[in-house]
Amino acid sequence: MKDFKDKVLVVTGAGSGIGSAIAKEGALRGMKVVLNDIDSEGVNRTLEEIKKMGGEGVTQCADISLLENVQALYDLTMNTYGRVDILVNNAGVSVSGPVWEIPIQDIRWITEVNLLSHTYGMNVFLPKMIEQGTEAAVVNVASTAGVMISPNAVMYHATKFADIAQTESTSLALKARGINNIQMHALCPAFVQTTIHESDKHRPERYADLSDDYYKSQEFKAGYIRSARQVLGGIPIDSVGLTVFTALEDNKFYIWTHPESIIPASQRLGNMVNGRNPA
């Protein structure tokens, strides 16, 4: 995809970090933006910044992990612009800890945001992209955590591996049916300086009860500190929007913010191929 001017870009979780950066890069290229976030202040701030750049768009403040809100985002897009050219399923949260300790509500929360909201996005928006028949793209924001493993964020890895799998499989499913106007992409960032370690601030109501003793545990506190150190030690956000749009232009399925991320990924595959256990 080379031409972005006057096309329509939909971004979930656009109130900060990577989603906001992609939205602004799209606006720089003349795209109209439809921005979602559960954080109304954040998403309105992103749109204000875009307007100052001379761009235009609309916002939806809603929990995108609920199917009805994905449907409402689609309706907003159609009612405002009547088409969709690029969908970026970016909303994501961070949950650390071993699967036998973290509360079930956290397992549901991270699965619904990191995986199912992206699934719903494809389910709801792809039929329109197929019907339009014009060049279109879907970017699912996964992670290098979707191609490698570590001991401290089991559900984060699980959701990101699944997100990459659904993106790869959808790409094949489109091609197998002769649908060639839609590019699929998996963005696999390593650490980027955002606010992902503060995800707890954006818990939906149904998962906001923190009375479980786990939230007072050393494991929980250590998870926060580890996550903050990793994220704040990452690369600045500045280059990420450009990285994504360059990959859209070049139709590169896998988008890396850190090209060296492929090394731990290939080590994991090497273990599989050579009959070794996970390490």
Ligand SMILES: NC(=O)c1ccc[n+]([C@@H]2O[C@H](COP(=O)([O-])OP(=O)(O)OC[C@H]3O[C@@H](n4cnc5c(N)ncnc54)[C@H](O)[C@@H]3O)[C@@H](O)[C@H]2O)c1
């Ligand atoms: N920052 C990193 O180091 C890094 C690395 C790999 C992958 N990622 C992925 O990048 C994506 C964006 O994260 P980020 O780093 O920009 O973090 P961020 O916290 O700065 O941005 C995430 C945005 O998603 C929003 N959000 C959370 N739950 C939501 C919901 N239910 N509905 C709608 N919006 C919701 C938040 O309010 C926030 O504005 C995530 O999918 C994350 O997993 C980030």
